[in-house]
Amino acid sequence: MSIFDKISAGLARTRERLGEQLNVILDRAPALDEDFWDDLEETLIAADFGAPATLDIIDQLQDSAQRLALPDGRAVLARLAETIAGMFASAADDPFAQPRACVLFVGINGSGKTTTVGKLARAGVEEGRRVLLGSADTFRAAAIEQLDVWAGRAGVEVIKRERGADPAAVSFEVIERAEATGADLVLIDTAGRLHSSDDLMRELEKVVKVTRRRAEQVLDAAGGPAPLLVRTVLVIDATTGQNGLAQAREFDARLDLDGVIITKLDGTAKGGIAVAISHELGIPVLRIGVGEQIDDLRRFDPLGFAQALIG
Numbered sequence: 001m002s003i004f005d006k007i008s009a010g011l012a013r014t015r016e017r018l019g020e021q022l023n024v025i026l027d028r029a030p031a032l033d034e035d036f037w038d039d040l041e042e043t044l045i046a047a048d049f050g051a052p053a054t055l056d057i058i059d060q061l062q063d064s065a066q067r068l069a070l071p072d073g074r075a076v077l078a079r080l081a082e083t084i085a086g087m088f089a090s091a092a093d094d095p096f097a098q099p100r101a102c103v104l105f106v107g108i109n110g111s112g113k114t115t116t117v118g119k120l121a122r123a124g125v126e127e128g129r130r131v132l133l134g135s136a137d138t139f140r141a142a143a144i145e146q147l148d149v150w151a152g153r154a155g156v157e158v159i160k161r162e163r164g165a166d167p168a169a170v171s172f173e174v175i176e177r178a179e180a181t182g183a184d185l186v187l188i189d190t191a192g193r194l195h196s197s198d199d200l201m202r203e204l205e206k207v208v209k210v211t212r213r214r215a216e217q218v219l220d221a222a223g224g225p226a227p228l229l230v231r232t233v234l235v236i237d238a239t240t241g242q243n244g245l246a247q248a249r250e251f252d253a254r255l256d257l258d259g260v261i262i263t264k265l266d267g268t269a270k271g272g273i274a275v276a277i278s279h280e281l282g283i284p285v286l287r288i289g290v291g292e293q294i295d296d297l298r299r300f301d302p303l304g305f306a307q308a309l310i311g
Helices: 003-010 012-028 034-046 051-067 073-077 080-085 113-126 141-154 167-181 198-215 242-255 273-281 302-310
Strands: 101-106 131-136 157-159 185-190 229-237 259-263 285-289 297-299
Touching: 003 012, 003 285, 003 302, 012 034, 012 073, 012 302, 034 051, 034 073, 051 073, 051 080, 051 273, 080 302, 101 113, 101 167, 101 198, 113 131, 113 141, 113 185, 113 259, 113 285, 113 297, 131 141, 131 167, 141 157, 157 167, 167 185, 167 198, 185 198, 198 229, 198 242, 229 242, 242 273, 259 273, 273 285, 285 302
Parallel strands: 101 185, 101 229, 131 157, 131 185, 229 259, 259 285
Antiparallel strands: 285 297
16 A cells, blocks of 8 residues: 555545535535635634634635636635645654654653654664664653563663653663664653643653753764754644644643644544644644554655545
């Protein structure tokens, strides 16, 4: 199965729901009148595109319709995928493709952080990377055990401490080990944090600060500076819909996120949340999860995603 087919299959629920509504619009009001635009707006918002992205999509389509003298709704919808693709923020870099990188994974419990770390570790090893994992989720014993399983599958080392240890201290130790072993892809799993809890978010800010400070001091084998590029990535469960946008907004305000990974897109009819988060907050989508298999975590392509989304 090709990458496009895999993503398309994963987005089937969103595409089926969205496709049904778009067909209804064309059957009811194919002419480019006020009803057509109102129905299209309601359809996109119902698919969790969010109001800001939806209004920008409508504005661009209306401009195209006028500028190109598009004859009807079908001609407008033929431009929908390209317009949606333009809503996504561009990534300055892909942290998982950098020569030396440390990625901190944040998010609430149940978003799929630990599984995502494991899948990326396996992918990194297959690409010939020297991968090191860090278990900074010291509050949930199951998370440590789960990461151990993924580390075993990938054949990589995982740094961990006893339950209840300071997660910032664990992250510091991970960077020290990365320096000692020459690891070039460091993936650190953090504990799930309720975005509404100020105390928990402050602790996470400390983890990020300590990790960045230590990474800046990393030396190469010859004793020269070779800092790890540190990036903070939010993992969002797509099935949470608009609550995922609220999570992203708060995490970004506190941590200045470098990217987002959207998981469980195969389990929801509201895949438009990826558009809402990236467009409204200016955060690039780095990977999307469209299934449970290890190869179901895919590099994000805006146009491919948009085409798979609307069919």
